[in-house]
Amino acid sequence: xxxxxxxxxxxxxxxxxxxxxxxxxxxxxxxxxxxxxxxxxxxxxxxxxxxxxxxxxxxxxxxxxxxxxxxxxxxxxxxxxxxxxxxxxxxxxxxxxxxxxxxxxxxxxxxxxxxxxxxxxxxxxxxxxxxxxxxxxxxxxxxxxxxxxxxxxxxxxxxxxxxxxxxxxxxxxxxxxxxxxxxxxxxxxxxxxxxxxxxxxxxxxxxxxxxxxxxxxxxxxxxxxxxxxxxxxxxxxxxxxxxxxxxxxxxxxxxxxxxxxxxxxxxxxxxxxxxxxxxxxxxxxxxxxxxxxxxxxxxxxxxxxxxxxxxxxxxxxxxxxxxxxxxxxxxxxxxxxxxxxxxxxxxxxxxxxxxxxxxxxxxxxxxxxxxxxxxxxxxxxxxxxxxxxxxxxxxxxxxxxxxxxxxxxxxxxxxxxxxxxxx
Numbered sequence: 001x002x003x004x005x006x007x008x009x010x011x012x013x014x015x016x017x018x019x020x021x022x023x024x025x026x027x028x029x030x031x032x033x034x035x036x037x038x039x040x041x042x043x044x045x046x047x048x049x050x051x052x053x054x055x056x057x058x059x060x061x062x063x064x065x066x067x068x069x070x071x072x073x074x075x076x077x078x079x080x081x082x083x084x085x086x087x088x089x090x091x092x093x094x095x096x097x098x099x100x101x102x103x104x105x106x107x108x109x110x111x112x113x114x115x116x117x118x119x120x121x122x123x124x125x126x127x128x129x130x131x132x133x134x135x136x137x138x139x140x141x142x143x144x145x146x147x148x149x150x151x152x153x154x155x156x157x158x159x160x161x162x163x164x165x166x167x168x169x170x171x172x173x174x175x176x177x178x179x180x181x182x183x184x185x186x187x188x189x190x191x192x193x194x195x196x197x198x199x200x201x202x203x204x205x206x207x208x209x210x211x212x213x214x215x216x217x218x219x220x221x222x223x224x225x226x227x228x229x230x231x232x233x234x235x236x237x238x239x240x241x242x243x244x245x246x247x248x249x250x251x252x253x254x255x256x257x258x259x260x261x262x263x264x265x266x267x268x269x270x271x272x273x274x275x276x277x278x279x280x281x282x283x284x285x286x287x288x289x290x291x292x293x294x295x296x297x298x299x300x301x302x303x304x305x306x307x308x309x310x311x312x313x314x315x316x317x318x319x320x321x322x323x324x325x326x327x328x329x330x331x332x333x334x335x336x337x338x339x340x341x342x343x344x345x346x347x348x349x350x351x352x353x354x355x356x357x358x359x360x361x362x363x364x365x366x367x368x369x370x371x372x373x374x375x376x377x378x379x380x381x382x383x384x385x386x387x388x389x390x391x392x393x394x395x396x397x398x399x400x401x402x403x404x405x406x407x408x409x410x411x412x413x414x415x416x417x418x419x420x421x422x423x
Contacts, residue, residue, distance in 0.1 A: 016411040019166045025159035027123035028116045032155035035086070035109040036078040040068035048075055048106040053088045053113065056098045059398070060129060062107075065289055070108050078108045078115075083125040086113040087132075090152040095141035099129040114155050123163070127171045127409075130178060131163060133402065134409050164410060173415050174408045181401040188394045192387060199383040203332040206376045209368070216372045226335075227361035229318035235275045237306045242275055244305040248284040253297040256305065273306035274313050279323060281330070283312040283360070285352040293339045294353055296330035298323070310352060312360055320370050324377035329365070338363035 015021065025031070040050045050070040055063050080086070080100040086109050088096040100107060109115055118125045131137055140161060145151040166174070205211040209221055245257045252260070254276075276282060278299050285294045299305065307313060316323055329335075342359040367373065407413040 014411070015164060016166070016414065018170075019164055019411055021162050022122075022165045023159060024116065024128075024161045024163055027119055027128075027163060027165070028159075029119050030117060032087075032114045032116050032158055034089075034155065035111045035113045035115065036070065036072060036074060037111040038070050038072045038075075041071050042069065043067040044069045047071070048079065048108045051080070051086070051098070051107040051109045051113065053091070053093050053096060053110070056088075056093075056096055058096075060096070060098050060133070062098065062104050070110075072108075075108045080107045080109055080115065081117070083120065084115050084117055085125060085128055085132075086115050087153070087158055088112060089114050089154060089158075092151065094145045094151045094153055095132070095138065097129060097132040099125055114158060116158070121168070123165065124168070124171045124175060126175050128163070130175070130405055131409055134406055136164070136406075136410060137161075166411065170415070177408065177415065178401065178405065181397060181404065185394065185397045185401065188390060188397060192390045192394065195383070195387045195390060199380065199387065202380060202383055203328060206379065207329055207332045207334060209366075213372065213375055216368065216375075219369055219372065221366045221368045223364050223366045225361065226314075226338075226363045226365060229316065229321045230281070230314040230361070231317050232357065232361065233274060233276055233280055233313035233315050237270050237273045237275050240269070240271045242273075242304060242306045243270070244302055245270065245273070246276070246282075246299070246302070246305040246307050248282060248288075248295055248297050248311070250288040250291055250295055254282060254299045254301070254305070254307075256302065270306055272309060274309055274311065275304060275306055276313050277304045277315075278302065280313060280315045281327075282307055283314075285310070285312070285355050287353075293333075293336045293343065294355075296335065298327045298330075312355075312357055314361075321367065322370060322373040322377050324381055325367075325373035328377060328380045329367075334365060335363060338365070 035051075038050075040052065041047075043049070047069040050068045051062075052068070055066070055068075057063055082100060082102050084100045086098050086100075088094050090112055098113075118128050141153065144157055144161075145153050246254050247257050247260060249255050249260060276299055281296055281298050283294060283296045287293075288295055316326065339353070339355060339360075342363065343353045343355050368376070408415065
C-alpha cells in the first residue's frame with residue numbers, strides 16, 4: 001500500500017503520488033450529449049432497441065425483459081458506440097450508469113441519459129464504469145444531486161466530477177483483477193438462469209399433470225372451488241398495532257415496504273388495512289412483468305403484516321391441500337385461466353383487473369391427491385432451493401467485488417502486475 005499527500009473527499013485520505021485527480025471533462029472526447037426525446041414503441045428486432053433508465057439494472061447491466069424500440073428519423077445520431085458510457089441524470093436513479101458493449105446490439109439512448117466517450121489514452125472506459133460503482137462516486141452523486149427538490153445531475157456537473165486516476169498500466173492491471181470476479185459472477189448468473197428455466201419446465205409438466213409419478217398413475221385429479229379450500233381474510237387492523245406494511249413484488253413475493261422501498265408508501269392511517277399472517281396468500285389484481293393477470297404470493301418471511309384492502313387476501317383451510325404445492329400452483333399461473341374468464345374484458349379500475357371477490361372464490365381448480373401434491377412440492381422445493389443457494393453465492397461474489405474495487409480504485413491497495421502463472 002502506498003501513502004500519498006493528496007486528499008480527496010471524506011472517504012479517501014491518501015492518494016498515491018503517481019495518481020492524479022482529474023475532472024471527467026478532461027478524460028473524455030468531446031462533451032456530454034443528452035439522449036433522444038422520443039416515446040418508446042413496441043419492440044421490433046429489425047429496429048434499434050431503446051435504452052431507458054429502467055432498462056439498466058442495479059449493477060449497470062442491460063435487462064433483457066421489457067424491450068422497446070424507438071421510431072425516429074433522427075435515431076442514428078443517438079446510437080451508442082463501443083466504449084460509450086451513459087449516466088442517468090434525474091430522479092431516484094440519478095447516477096446509474098451503463099457501459100455499451102457490441103454484444104448488446106444497436107441501442108438508442110433516451111433523453112434522461114447523458115452519453116460520454118472516455119478518451120482511452122487517459123481513462124479506460126471499463127475503468128470509468130468500475131469507478132461509478134464505488135462508494136466514493138455514490139457519495140459524490142448524493143451530495144451534488146440533492147441541492148434541489150428533485151434529485152438531478154446535469155452534463156456540466158458530471159464533467160466536473162473528480163476521478164481518482166491511476167496510470168493506464170495500473171488501470172489495466174486493476175481491470176484484469178476485477179475480470180476474475182466478473183467471470184465468476186457471469187457464470188453464476190447464467191447457471192441461475194438455467195436453473196430457473198429447468199424449474200419452469202418442471203412446473204409446466206408436473207403441475208399440469210402431463211407428467212405423473214408411477215405410483216400415482218391412474219389416480220384422478222379432483223376439481224374443487226377455490227372457496228372450498230380457502231377462506232377470505234378480512235381482519236382489519238383496527239387498533240393500528242401492526243405497522244409492517246406489505247407489498248407484492250413479482251420477483252420477491254410479499255415483502256415489507258420499508259425493506260423494498262426503504263420507506264413506507266402507505267397512508268399513515270392503517271386501520272382499514274387487512275392483517276395477514278405467515279402462510280396466508282394475497283392476490284394483487286394489477287399487471288406486472290410476467291404476471292399479465294396479476295400475481296398471487298404467500299407470506300413467508302414475516303410473522304404478520306398488513307395489506308391494502310385492494311388486495312384479495314385468503315387463508316388455506318383444507319387439510320387435503322398442501323400449502324407448498326398450492327403456492328407453486330399459483331406461481332405457475334394455475335389460476336390464470338379462471339381469472340381470465342371472470343375478469344371483465346378491458347375493464348380496469350386504477351390499473352386493477354375488475355375481478356370481484358365473489359367470482360374469485362368461485363374459480364374451479366383441479367388438484368391431485370394430497371400425497372401426490374406433497375411429492376410434486378418436494379421436487380419443486382428442491383429446485384427452488386438450488387436457485388436460492390446460487391443467488392446467495394452470487395451476492396457473495398458481488399460483495400467481494402465491491403469491497404475489492406473500493407480498495408483498488410482508491411489506491412488503498414496497490415498492484416504492480418498480475419501473476420498469470422505462465423512464463
